[in-house]
Amino acid sequence: MRESLQHCPLFAGFTLQEIADCLRQWNAQEMVYEKEQTIFRAGDRPQGLLILLEGAVRVGNYAPDGTRRVVATFTQPGELFGEVFLFLPDTPYEQFAEAASQSYVLQLPKDFLEERSFGRIAGNLLTIFARKAYFLNQRVQVLTCGTLRQKLACMLLQYAQPDGRVYLPMGREALAGFVGAARPSVSRELSHMQADGFIRLERREIQLLDCTALQALL
Numbered sequence: 489m490r491e492s493l494q495h496c497p498l499f500a501g502f503t504l505q506e507i508a509d510c511l512r513q514w515n516a517q518e519m520v521y522e523k524e525q526t527i528f529r530a531g532d533r534p535q536g537l538l539i540l541l542e543g544a545v546r547v548g549n550y551a552p553d554g555t556r557r558v559v560a561t562f563t564q565p566g567e568l569f570g571e572v573f574l575f576l577p578d579t580p581y582e583q584f585a586e587a588a589s590q591s592y593v594l595q596l597p598k599d600f601l602e603e604r605s606f607g608r609i610a611g612n613l614l615t616i617f618a619r620k621a622y623f624l625n626q627r628v629q630v631l632t633c634g635t636l637r638q639k640l641a642c643m644l645l646q647y648a649q650p651d652g653r654v655y656l657p658m659g660r661e662a663l664a665g666f667v668g669a670a671r672p673s674v675s676r677e678l679s680h681m682q683a684d685g686f687i688r689l690e691r692r693e694i695q696l697l698d699c700t701a702l703q704a705l706l
Contacts (some may be wrong), residue, residue, distance in 0.1 A: 492541045496566030521587035527570075532581050534574040536595040540567045543591025547581045549629070551706045560627055561588060569615040572625060574598060575618035582625075588693040596669070630667060633706065636677050639667040644687065644694060652696040659692070 491508050493499050495653075502510070518541065521527055527538070530549060539661075540562050547569055548558040562569050573579050609628055626646055633639045643666070647654045656663060664671040681687050688695040696702065 492565040493539070494566070496539055498537075498539070498568065499566075511594075513597075514596050517595045517597075519593050519595060521593060523587055523589050525587050526530070527585040527587065527593065528581050529584050530581055534570065534581065534598065534646045536597045537568065537574055537600070538570050538585075539567055539594040539596070540569065541592040541594050543593075544588035545569055545585055545591055545593070546657070547583050547585045548590045553706075554594045557632055559583065559625075559632065560648060572621045574619050575614050576622060627666065636667065636669050636673060637681065638705050639669075640674070640681065641676060641686070641705045643667065645699065645702055645706075648696055648699070652699065654694040654696060656692060656694070 493502070494502075494504070499507050499510070511657060517536075521543075523597070527545065528534075542565060545562045546558050546659070547560045550556055560569075570581060570583075570585055573581050585642075630639050630642045630646075633642050643656075643663075644654050647656060658666065658676060660671050664674045667674065678687070678689060682689050686696070686698055688697055
């Protein structure tokens with residue numbers, strides 16, 4: 489197990505003995521998952537940092553219509569998965585993870601974050617990293633949608649306030665780049681979505697008129 493962790497970014501620069509000391513101090517647990525076995529589900533609360541030791545892990549989500557989408561597959565020993573949500577307070581997993589083959593996974597209980605040796609600066613850096621990674625995760629969800637309308641619907645739902653208002657932190661040009669389309673195409677599709685009764689355009693602000701119908705598009 490320690491040999492696998494030599495390639496883990498979390499232990500970069502550590503000797504095998506130092507890795508062993510950390511695992512003992514943090515009460516790390518090695519878990520075995522059979523092929524297709526669930527590691528975590530969307531809505532579960534992270535219990536620790538997960539590191540692949542051997543095997544393969546798939547991470548993905550389900551569309552409202554039940555369509556199953558795999559976002560990433562991890563196969564390299566030492567890879568971390570699902571770590572974003574561990575560093576976002578009160579944020580459950582938004583995806584599922586399952587073993588693509590018999591897999592060995594190491595879990596470091598979240599208490600290891602509270603060790604004095606971890607350091608406040610490291611904790612701050614991890615929080616920044618988590619927020620950036622979360623943003624990228626949101627973009628991946630948008631880009632994996634099939635049509636431009638689906639991409640826009642996914643993004644609007646991500647940024648929607650409880651009252652259905654959407655304040656996009658970008659203009660039309662940046663929005664077009666975000667969804668990977670030309671600006672005229674984005675403007676045209678937003679106009680069509682307004683004509684179909686999904687949204688109401690109010691300059692940079694957008695009002696969602698039918699969230700259920702937008703979710704059904706995904």
